[in-house]
Amino acid sequence: MENNKGLKSFLIRMLFNSKMASSGLISNVLRTSLTVLGITIGVASVVSLMGIGEGARIAVVEQFESLGQNVIVLKANSGVYSFQADEYKEIMERVDAIKSATPVTNSKEYVRWRRTRGDIEVLGVNSQYPEIKDHQLQAGNFFTTLHVDTRSPVCVLGYNVAVSLLNGRSPVGYTITIDDLNFTIVGVLKKKGDGKAENIDNKIVVPYTTAMRLNDIRTVDEIWGKALDEKDTSLAIVQLSRIYSRKIQGTPVNTTNPDDGGEMPPEEMKIPDMPMPEPPLETPPNDIFTSGEDVITITSLNQLVDEANDANRIMTLLLGGIAAVSLLVGGLGIMNIMLVAVSERTGEIGVRRALGAKKTDLLFQFMLEAFYVSIIGCILGVFVGIWLINIFKSNGFAAVISIEAVRIATVVALTSGLLFGVYPAYMASNLSPVEALRRQ
Amino acid sequence: MSVIVMKDISKEYRIGQIRLNALKNINLEIINGEFISIMGPSGSGKSTLLNVIGCLDKSSSGTYFLDGNSVETMNDNQLSEIRNRFIGFVFQSFNLLGELNALRNVEIPLIYRGIRGKIRREMSEQALEKVGLKERMKHLPSQLSGGQQQRVAIARALVGNPSVILADEPTGALDSTTGNNIMDLFTQLNEDLNMTIVQVTHEESIAAYGKRIIRLIDGEINKIDFNGVLEGKK
Numbered sequence: 001m002e003n004n005k006g007l008k009s010f011l012i013r014m015l016f017n018s019k020m021a022s023s024g025l026i027s028n029v030l031r032t033s034l035t036v037l038g039i040t041i042g043v044a045s046v047v048s049l050m051g052i053g054e055g056a057r058i059a060v061v062e063q064f065e066s067l068g069q070n071v072i073v074l075k076a077n078s079g080v081y082s083f084q085a086d087e088y089k090e091i092m093e094r095v096d097a098i099k100s101a102t103p104v105t106n107s108k109e110y111v112r113w114r115r116t117r118g119d120i121e122v123l124g125v126n127s128q129y130p131e132i133k134d135h136q137l138q139a140g141n142f143f144t145t146l147h148v149d150t151r152s153p154v155c156v157l158g159y160n161v162a163v164s165l166l167n168g169r170s171p172v173g174y175t176i177t178i179d180d181l182n183f184t185i186v187g188v189l190k191k192k193g194d195g196k197a198e199n200i201d202n203k204i205v206v207p208y209t210t211a212m213r214l215n216d217i218r219t220v221d222e223i224w225g226k227a228l229d230e231k232d233t234s235l236a237i238v239q240l241s242r243i244y245s246r247k248i249q250g251t252p253v254n255t256t257n258p259d260d261g262g263e264m265p266p267e268e269m270k271i272p273d274m275p276m277p278e279p280p281l282e283t284p285p286n287d288i289f290t291s292g293e294d295v296i297t298i299t300s301l302n303q304l305v306d307e308a309n310d311a312n313r314i315m316t317l318l319l320g321g322i323a324a325v326s327l328l329v330g331g332l333g334i335m336n337i338m339l340v341a342v343s344e345r346t347g348e349i350g351v352r353r354a355l356g357a358k359k360t361d362l363l364f365q366f367m368l369e370a371f372y373v374s375i376i377g378c379i380l381g382v383f384v385g386i387w388l389i390n391i392f393k394s395n396g397f398a399a400v401i402s403i404e405a406v407r408i409a410t411v412v413a414l415t416s417g418l419l420f421g422v423y424p425a426y427m428a429s430n431l432s433p434v435e436a437l438r439r440q
Numbered sequence: 441m442s443v444i445v446m447k448d449i450s451k452e453y454r455i456g457q458i459r460l461n462a463l464k465n466i467n468l469e470i471i472n473g474e475f476i477s478i479m480g481p482s483g484s485g486k487s488t489l490l491n492v493i494g495c496l497d498k499s500s501s502g503t504y505f506l507d508g509n510s511v512e513t514m515n516d517n518q519l520s521e522i523r524n525r526f527i528g529f530v531f532q533s534f535n536l537l538g539e540l541n542a543l544r545n546v547e548i549p550l551i552y553r554g555i556r557g558k559i560r561r562e563m564s565e566q567a568l569e570k571v572g573l574k575e576r577m578k579h580l581p582s583q584l585s586g587g588q589q590q591r592v593a594i595a596r597a598l599v600g601n602p603s604v605i606l607a608d609e610p611t612g613a614l615d616s617t618t619g620n621n622i623m624d625l626f627t628q629l630n631e632d633l634n635m636t637i638v639q640v641t642h643e644e645s646i647a648a649y650g651k652r653i654i655r656l657i658d659g660e661i662n663k664i665d666f667n668g669v670l671e672g673k674k
Contacts, residue, residue: 009554023539351535356524356552433496
């Protein structure tokens with residue numbers, strides 16, 4: 001019974017101290033709730049602002065990812081260099097990491113079906129295109145290698161084109177005219193969503209051979225390849241840049257090496273008539289792998305995704321950081337109120353010291369009191385933050401409930417509660433009993 | 441058996457450059473079962489003496505044994521335990537914790553001693569019974585009169601079975617009738633339970649309840665009066 005060193009007696013004391021801490025808070029409800037409010041606002045703003053930032057990040061990443069993962073884009077500067085139509089085969093042969101590749105042409109064509117007509121972007125690719133860009137078919141099939149080799153007048157419609165051009169009828173098997181040539185519709189791509197995957201929903205896909213003849217061009221400006229995974233992608237980029245820097249070095253001076261397989265297009269082969277509506281993703285490939293002085297740009301979408309991701313994450317953290325300042329202010333509120341509480345309860349501190357309370361008892365009590373405030377504020381703040389995010393969401397903002405934000409807010413709130421609780425609690429526990437009793 | 445043995449206890453305060461001798465060479469021995477009143481004008485050092493006896497304050501020099509424990513060498517934690525085990529405090533303004541009922545207030549010293557709930561409760565009820573307030577144990581301090589509050593405070597001082605009860609002007613906040621009732625309670629505890637009691641007061645009539653009256657002037661024991669017969673205390 002008199003064993004006061006044991007764990008049990010320690011727990012008995014601490015239980016009492018924690019009860020004293022909560023009754024201390026309850027004894028002044030208004031003051032406590034105002035302090036809690038400070039933390040609540042801080043946590044709610046961290047959660048909601050970071051949620052908005054994170055929402056924006058996810059939206060951008062989704063957009064990029066819809067362009068196809070592990071896709072490598074080789075883009076020639078059309079005035080200086082362009083790819084042979086079958087150069088993609090060479091790439092697949094020489095770069096092991098690239099498992100599939102396609103030449104790409106872009107043009108805008110006058111498209112007609114009965115009375116419906118309009119200018120529509122036409123994408124020329126080979127039959128590996130769906131695999132490279134992760135496309136699935138809504139109806140029919142994609143065109144085959146045979147179609148490509150024979151320059152068949154077949155086409156696959158983007159989802160929106162199919163819907164608007166044929167008024168919802170199943171389009172497979174119908175014929176449309178593209179630039180006054182009849183094309184048979186062999187398939188419709190699944191919907192990707194607005195602005196996703198280079199807006200493929202609004203395009204028509206034809207074999208690149210057909211497209212080249214349609215536009216009377218012999219070379220292409222873009223080749224898209226796909227590697228198996230991220231590692232392979234980086235590897236492939238290194239290999240590609242090595243291959244092309246060697247090739248291009250030769251271009252202006254040296255016309256030897258005929259066995260290299262027609263990598264040097266004569267100047268007249270330029271294609272000035274190519275309108276080149278640039279897909280949104282390949283915009284500024286600034287510090288990304290470039291080789292041969294911008295003659296060719298080799299870009300991996302992974303890099304773009306990573307960069308966008310990083311930029312947005314920094315943005316999110318910045319928002320969170322700004323919000324965390326308000327948490328800090330909330331923490332100062334805790335400190336303020338705890339100092340008041342300690343000086344208010346000086347007499348009580350003295351009495352309890354006289355009755356046998358140790359310094360640790362008081363330290364624990366007042367720390368816990370600060371901790372209670374911060375934890376209650378934190379829980380309420382998370383709920384308010386989630387509520388705010390839902391409001392943002394219902395108003396069309398891309399906001400998400402980010403676990404990271406909740407974690408950061410919780411950690412910051414609790415540590416600031418403890419941190420700002422330490423000093424007042426230390427003061428309370430270090431009051432001399434005599435002094436405390438006298439000052440009551 | 442001596443509960444309190446003080447030899448050459450002095451206490452100095454420094455206020456800036458000025459040195460204030462609150463206690464000068466106090467020699468005091470209090471044996472088990474005594475009822476002692478400490479008297480003196482304000483500033484005579486009686487509260488300081490009580491604080492030193494109560495281990496709330498340390499002396500500047502001298503030796504002090506409380507129930508055989510040398511107090512000077514102890515650290516803060518040990519002093520807390522000493523206060524908890526050997527001393528029961530009764531204050532002028534009762535100093536009950538307002539948010540706890542009478543029973544819970546009485547339990548506090550036992551809580552710091554780490555005694556578990558059931559035993560604690562029984563001991564506290566017994567202590568409240570001794571001061572005649574068992575039926576009001578569920579009342580909050582604010583629902584009790586001043587005299588009742590002081591009784592609860594006395595129960596709180598008693599409950600841990602301390603070696604000595606230290607009362608600092610225990611009747612100072614009470615009217616004279618209630619004050620006398622409290623003093624009767626002290627006398628009863630002293631006589632029936634052989635409880636050692638040391639009280640500080642500035643009222644002669646209250647001091648007269650003590651069997652020995654120690655008069656302090658300027659931090660020194662000026663005079664010791666023996667009030668009534670010194671019966672055979674062991």
